[in-house]
Amino acid sequence: MKTITWKIHLNSDSNTVFHLLTSAEGRSKFWAEKATEKGSIIHFSFPNGLTYDSRILKTVPSEAFHLDYFDSLVKFQLEPTENGGTDLTLINENVNENDFPEVNAGWVSVLMNLKGVADFQCDLRNHNSKKTWDQGYVNN
Numbered sequence: 001m002k003t004i005t006w007k008i009h010l011n012s013d014s015n016t017v018f019h020l021l022t023s024a025e026g027r028s029k030f031w032a033e034k035a036t037e038k039g040s041i042i043h044f045s046f047p048n049g050l051t052y053d054s055r056i057l058k059t060v061p062s063e064a065f066h067l068d069y070f071d072s073l074v075k076f077q078l079e080p081t082e083n084g085g086t087d088l089t090l091i092n093e094n095v096n097e098n099d100f101p102e103v104n105a106g107w108v109s110v111l112m113n114l115k116g117v118a119d120f121q122c123d124l125r126n127h128n129s130k131k132t133w134d135q136g137y138v139n140n
Contacts, residue, residue, distance in 0.1 A: 004095055007087060023037075030110070030113045
C-alpha cells in the first residue's frame, strides 16, 4: 500500500474551500457529478457511471475533512495563509500499489479543478459520459 501527498495553494479563504469539500453542492462543482450526503455517508456518482458510498471520518470546520474513499483514507488538511488564502494538503493513505499511478494523477485533476472553482468560479470538467478518465480525458 502506498500514500499520495499533494499540496495546492488556493487564493480562496479556508471557509470557502471547506464548504466546497463538505457540501453536496460544493463537491458537485469540482469533484463528482453528484455527491449527495445522508448521515455520515456521501454517495459519489461519476461521469463514467462509477459510484461509491464514502464514510465521513472526521470534520473540523475550516481545518480538516477525512473520509473513506474507494477503500483508502483521504485527508484534506486546510491551513489559512497570511494573504487570506488557503494551503490545502491532500493525503491519500492505503492506495493499492497497482492503482497508484492512476489515483495519483486523478488527484491532480481533482485539485486543479478545485482551484478553478474556488478561485475563478470555473468548472474545467466536460461532464460528458463518453469523454471520461476511462477514455483518457483529464477533464472528465
